[in-house]
Amino acid sequence: MASKPAIDVFSPVPAYEQLAGFLRDQIQSGRLGPGEPLPSERFLQEEYEVARGTARHAVEVLRSEGLVVTVQGRGTFVRPDR
Amino acid sequence: MASKPAIDVFSPVPAYEQLAGFLRDQIQSGRLGPGEPLPSERFLQEEYEVARGTARHAVEVLRSEGLVVTVQGRGTFVRPDR
């Protein structure tokens, strides 16, 4: 069982990029399938111990890559058309 | 002479979108030509009386539209190839 990855605050890679990477992995590995919801920003914020803005930034990266779609009030979901 | 536009805080359009619109206009009208620098984030922040994050967000919109290019330490410039 792979233990939960953690942000390396000493890494030159920004926290939001690291977090985006974790999520991207889960999508590309299929652990998060098409249509499935990503963890909420609040969850990410607590789970990875980052500020909400950082969690948002990470999700934004995936959004800009077209990997996920976000709906206000509902959540962010892995893009179905894949 | 067109007076400086101002953010309408009562508008349903978010401040960062309004500001992005002002800048987009300046680019598309040619008042800001290819290669020319946009006002700095600090300038925008003071000129339009918004927070730094809001000014950043506005510029980010233009960046995502491919209208401008940002270089750390130098500034944000109207994309030359137009």
Add this chain to the structure above:
DNA sequence: GCGGATTTGTACGTATGTATG
């Protein structure tokens, strides 16, 4: 339909780091 909980959206302020000139 209403109210509360959840989730994302907008906006503010602040601090520190990195790159450029």
Add this chain to the structure above:
DNA sequence: GCATACATACGTACAAATCCG
């Protein structure tokens, strides 16, 4: 070294949309 400009990150507050009892 210093000033300027963007980058990252924190924390906070409230609004808007959605969901569910």
